[in-house]
Amino acid sequence: MPTNLNVNGTARSYDGDPDMPLLWYLRDDLRLIGTRFGCGAGLCGACTVHVDGQAVRSCQTLMKTLQNKRVMTIEGLSPDGSHPVQRAWTTHNVAQCGYCQSGQIMQATALLQTTPSPSDQDIERAMAGNICRCGTYQRIRAAIKTASKERA
Amino acid sequence: MSVIENVSRRTFIGGIFSAGAFVLAARVLPETAWAQTPVARTRADGALLNPSVYLGIESDGTVFIVTHRSEMGTGIRTTLPMVAADELDADWSRVRIEQGVGDTRYGDQNTDGSRSIRDFYEAFRHAGASARSMLLSAAAAQWNVPVAQLTTANHEVVHQASNRRVGYGQLVAAAAKQPVPKVGELQFKPKTAWKFVGKERSTYDQADILTGKAQFGLDVFRDGMVHAVVERPPVFGGKVRSFDDKAALAVKGVRQTVTIEPLKLPYRFQALGGVAVIADNTWAAMQGRKQLKVQWEDGAHASFESESFKKQMLSTVMKPGKVARNVGNVDAEFAKGGKVLEATYYTPLAAHAAMEPPAAVADFRDGKVTIWGPQQNPQATQDTVSEALGIDKKDVICNVTLLGGGFGRKSKPDFCAEAAILSKKLGKPVKVIWTREDDIRFDYYHTTAAVYQKATVDAKGRPTAWLQRSVFPPIAAMFDEKARNGLGIELGMGLVDMPYDVANIRAENGEAEAHVRIGWFRAVCNNYHAFAAHCFADEMAAAAGRDRVEFLLDLLGPGKILDLKAQGVDYSNYGAPIEKYPVDTRRLRRVLEVAAERSGWAKRKSGGGSGIGIAAHRSFNSYVASVVEVEVDAKGGLKIPKVTQVVDAGVIVNPDRVRAQFEGAATMAVGLARTGEITATGGKINQSNFNTFQVARMTDAPYQTDVHFVDSDALPTGVGEPGVPPVLSALANAIFAATGKRVRELPLSKTKLA
Numbered sequence: 001m002p003t004n005l006n007v008n009g010t011a012r013s014y015d016g017d018p019d020m021p022l023l024w025y026l027r028d029d030l031r032l033i034g035t036r037f038g039c040g041a042g043l044c045g046a047c048t049v050h051v052d053g054q055a056v057r058s059c060q061t062l063m064k065t066l067q068n069k070r071v072m073t074i075e076g077l078s079p080d081g082s083h084p085v086q087r088a089w090t091t092h093n094v095a096q097c098g099y100c101q102s103g104q105i106m107q108a109t110a111l112l113q114t115t116p117s118p119s120d121q122d123i124e125r126a127m128a129g130n131i132c133r134c135g136t137y138q139r140i141r142a143a144i145k146t147a148s149k150e151r152a
Numbered sequence: 153m154s155v156i157e158n159v160s161r162r163t164f165i166g167g168i169f170s171a172g173a174f175v176l177a178a179r180v181l182p183e184t185a186w187a188q189t190p191v192a193r194t195r196a197d198g199a200l201l202n203p204s205v206y207l208g209i210e211s212d213g214t215v216f217i218v219t220h221r222s223e224m225g226t227g228i229r230t231t232l233p234m235v236a237a238d239e240l241d242a243d244w245s246r247v248r249i250e251q252g253v254g255d256t257r258y259g260d261q262n263t264d265g266s267r268s269i270r271d272f273y274e275a276f277r278h279a280g281a282s283a284r285s286m287l288l289s290a291a292a293a294q295w296n297v298p299v300a301q302l303t304t305a306n307h308e309v310v311h312q313a314s315n316r317r318v319g320y321g322q323l324v325a326a327a328a329k330q331p332v333p334k335v336g337e338l339q340f341k342p343k344t345a346w347k348f349v350g351k352e353r354s355t356y357d358q359a360d361i362l363t364g365k366a367q368f369g370l371d372v373f374r375d376g377m378v379h380a381v382v383e384r385p386p387v388f389g390g391k392v393r394s395f396d397d398k399a400a401l402a403v404k405g406v407r408q409t410v411t412i413e414p415l416k417l418p419y420r421f422q423a424l425g426g427v428a429v430i431a432d433n434t435w436a437a438m439q440g441r442k443q444l445k446v447q448w449e450d451g452a453h454a455s456f457e458s459e460s461f462k463k464q465m466l467s468t469v470m471k472p473g474k475v476a477r478n479v480g481n482v483d484a485e486f487a488k489g490g491k492v493l494e495a496t497y498y499t500p501l502a503a504h505a506a507m508e509p510p511a512a513v514a515d516f517r518d519g520k521v522t523i524w525g526p527q528q529n530p531q532a533t534q535d536t537v538s539e540a541l542g543i544d545k546k547d548v549i550c551n552v553t554l555l556g557g558g559f560g561r562k563s564k565p566d567f568c569a570e571a572a573i574l575s576k577k578l579g580k581p582v583k584v585i586w587t588r589e590d591d592i593r594f595d596y597y598h599t600t601a602a603v604y605q606k607a608t609v610d611a612k613g614r615p616t617a618w619l620q621r622s623v624f625p626p627i628a629a630m631f632d633e634k635a636r637n638g639l640g641i642e643l644g645m646g647l648v649d650m651p652y653d654v655a656n657i658r659a660e661n662g663e664a665e666a667h668v669r670i671g672w673f674r675a676v677c678n679n680y681h682a683f684a685a686h687c688f689a690d691e692m693a694a695a696a697g698r699d700r701v702e703f704l705l706d707l708l709g710p711g712k713i714l715d716l717k718a719q720g721v722d723y724s725n726y727g728a729p730i731e732k733y734p735v736d737t738r739r740l741r742r743v744l745e746v747a748a749e750r751s752g753w754a755k756r757k758s759g760g761g762s763g764i765g766i767a768a769h770r771s772f773n774s775y776v777a778s779v780v781e782v783e784v785d786a787k788g789g790l791k792i793p794k795v796t797q798v799v800d801a802g803v804i805v806n807p808d809r810v811r812a813q814f815e816g817a818a819t820m821a822v823g824l825a826r827t828g829e830i831t832a833t834g835g836k837i838n839q840s841n842f843n844t845f846q847v848a849r850m851t852d853a854p855y856q857t858d859v860h861f862v863d864s865d866a867l868p869t870g871v872g873e874p875g876v877p878p879v880l881s882a883l884a885n886a887i888f889a890a891t892g893k894r895v896r897e898l899p900l901s902k903t904k905l906a
Contacts, residue, residue, distance in 0.1 A: 017404060017405070017435065017436070017439075020435045021435065024433060024434050024435040027370075027434070028379075028433040028434055028435070029433070031373060032364070033364065033365075033367065033368075033370075033371040034363070034364015034365065035364070036368075036370075036507070036508070036556070037370060037434075037509070037585075038507050038508075038509075038588065039588040039841055039842050040438075040587055040588060040841075041588070041841050041842075041843070043588075043841055043842040043843055044507065044588075044842050046507055073364065074362075074363065074364035075363065075364045075365075077363075078363070079363060080363070081359050081362050081363045086362045086363065089362050090354065090358060090359070090362060093354050093355070093358065093808055093812070095225075095355070095357075095358055095361045095362065096225030096226070096227075096812055096813075096816055097223075097224050097225030097506075097507065097508070097554070097555060097556050097557045097558075098225070098357065098358075098361030098362075098366055098554070098556070099368060099506075099507040099508045099556025099557060100507045100556075101361055101362060102364050105362065123850075124850055124851050127850045128849050128850055128851045129849075130849075130850075131507065131842060131847060131849060132507070133505060133506055133507045133557045133559070133820070133847060134225045134507075134557060134812075134816045134820075135815060135816035135817070135818065135819025135820050135823075135848065135853060136812070136815070136816065137819060137848075137849075137850040137853045138815060138853070138854070138855070138856060138857060139812075139815070140850070141850070
């Protein structure tokens with residue numbers, strides 16, 4: 001039975017290996033390259049996307065679990081970069097190599113949806129699963145606070 | 153636009169591009185470049201006005217600037233063009249940045265050693281100034297006025313006296329007929345007129361990164377492309393004895409398996425060999441590989457055990473080694489007796505673990521191969537692949553994508569060689585994907601080191617003689633498997649250039665064998681040499697009960713140009729001429745003084761779990777002082793509220809990106825110090841992913857990192873790496889200040905801090 005799902009507002013039907021993680025469907029099938037492969041084990045957060053509004057690791061989310069689900073990737077957040085979180089990332093010039101930043105932004109966006117004015121502790125709790133090897137954490141924290149103020 | 157385009161789409165065939173295309177033979181080249189037929193032409197090459205391999209201007213005024221150095225997060229792809237655009241007086245919004253393919257006409261492309269700006273600042277100034285000069289000459293001829301009466305402003309030539317102005321685009325056809333000025337004739341802007349250099353600027357790729365459009369190695373897709381993951385020999389130097397691929401081939405989407413031949417000595421950057429699983433997509437290839445049953449012939453390195461190897465290194469470091477620096481007479485001073493201090497420091501193997509694992513696409517056809525991948529050194533890819541495939545270097549076309557981190561790992565194109573070998577065997581485009589497990593098990597590791605320090609000290613605690621001895625499996629072994637000692641360049645990173653003013657100094661290097669691949673990792677040997685030297689300096693200060701800043705300034709002496717050559721030292725100075733980039737201990741004093749001031753050092757009290765530590769180190773021709781503040785709780789938990797980094801790297805071209813490098817370096821150093829450890833059992837690496845090889849997360853990183861620049865007109869020097877080494881020492885020194893525990897071994901997870 002095919003899996004029917006919605007990706008960034010477009011209805012999709014998938015009938016490949018039901019155990020394939022969403023990450024590889026997004027990347028290899030849909031060519032949505034913004035969702036990054038970092039560890040394949042739910043340890044780094046580079047592949048974070050939203051499923052029904054919740055931040056999930058797409059490398060740990062199997063296709064068979066996505067029947068009638070709504071998936072949003074970085075490409076769906078705002079194609080022109082005008083989402084408040086993306087704007088805050090621009091203000092703070094957060095990215096260095098940029099590889100982890102799609103995942104960081106998707107994680108931060110989910111945090112702000114549930115916690116519009118996060119404390120340092122809230123931010124650390126939400127973001128501790130997202131690794132940035134370039135070490136942009138301080139700017140990520142600052143950008144989340146900026147985005148929080150802008151949304152308020 | 154950071155999507156790295158297929159070069160063939162942007163290749164201009166002479167004459168086709170435009171009838172008026174006029175490409176000048178005389179180009180502004182870096183000193184290191186030599187004439188060679190370009191393998192692929194850029195839009196800069198094809199532009200009407202093209203005075204440099206790095207720059208071209210089209211008749212619509214668009215300026216194409218080629219960055220030939222790789223972008224792995226330093227911002228270099230933006231920063232080098234800023235230098236050229238500034239001298240050109242260009243409108244930044246009309247600048248388009250192109251990524252250069254691997255090609256010796258650009259000069260060196262090995263984006264390591266923190267030297268892109270150091271080595272190419274001048275070349276990019278020349279490129280911009282040459283174009284500007286030709287535009288001015290063209291306008292002068294057109295208006296029949298002396299060049300001296302003309303100025304430029306924001307993409308226009310201006311004749312103030314007659315109130316005339318003309319856009320660059322309108323001048324390029326005439327400018328292209330002007331001779332390319334000689335370097336000696338070029339006029340450069342005064343510092344006061346700089347528009348881009350030294351000013352804040354976002355990176356060219358920022359918007360694409362934040363919208364998911366930026367293209368890394370893993371993001372390249374070609375028509376008819378297959379996906380490959382490779383099962384490699386678990387022990388370095390091992391070989392496939394036999395394999396059974398029945399179960400692997402039964403996985404849906406798996407097409408076939410292909411053997412990659414074992415590497416030949418010397419190791420260099422060759423593919424490791426093994427069995428590749430070829431599939432329709434990445435997931436199928438990964439699943440197929442899990443089903444592969446390979447019998448290995450492990451070879452000699454199966455005897456490698458980290459624990460016993462460590463004991464061996466700690467024993468070697470106590471015996472005399474090869475003398476690399478000898479000042480005065482250390483033995484005679486030691487023989488006089490007096491107070492002796494000694495300590496041995498140890499650091500383990502570590503992995504780069506860039507967020508993007510290695511990945512490359514290769515398309516072999518008609519005797520040529522085109523590569524796309526995150527390469528720090530596309531010319532090394534050309535060399536490695538041409539040898540692996542037995543084809544000419546000019547038939548290896550290397551497109552450089554954005555790099556999802558590099559830190560030294562992606563200077564080694566073994567993964568590109570794998571893709572090329574497989575594409576040739578299969579006759580179709582192949583993407584090779586490394587999993588995180590592959591990345592951590594098959595790295596070119598940051599080497600493990602033991603460093604012994606011994607000093608006799610006078611009544612004030614100042615050393616009268618200082619012996620340093622370091623032992624580490626060297627990078628040299630990758631080029632000569634019999635090498636047991638560090639290359640001059642390895643010893644030149646923090647050992648022989650130890651800057652303290654001591655009458656008797658000897659530096660030695662003991663032997664160690666490499667049982668895994670060893671590579672350069674951000675700051676390389678500086679990390680362990682600085683850790684040992686500056687922690688030992690802290691131990692001396694502690695033994696004498698002296699303030700650290702006061703002691704370090706005393707240890708440096710009044711400051712001078714350190715003439716290592718006069719001391720008989722063969723000092724590599726990061727490949728830079730020593731006359732232009734001397735070892736100047738006055739600059740080291742200055743960063744220490746500024747760091748003390750900026751961190752509020754004099755007012756800080758350490759103890760009771762709260763501590764502050766300092767260290768200063770010169771590396772990559774730059775001078776950095778780091779102050780680290782720590783809080784250690786009753787359970788030994790470590791927090792780092794603040795790091796202060798004070799930097800003298802000469803002229804700072806892109807201040808925001810330089811600050812970012814020093815923020816990131818502090819985090820990477822802290823992560824390396826906390827948990828950075830790779831070990832082997834039976835020659836096999838024990839770690840495999842971010843659970844077993846842990847890197848700094850937000851919760852581990854410094855909460856705040858302040859970066860200050862010492863204002864300087866000196867030549868620009870390295871910024872990518874020099875932020876790491878002094879943080880390692882300052883962190884250990886802060887822990888001592890907070891807890892009284894002396895950390896001489898990394899990672900910190902080995903030491904109970906409470």
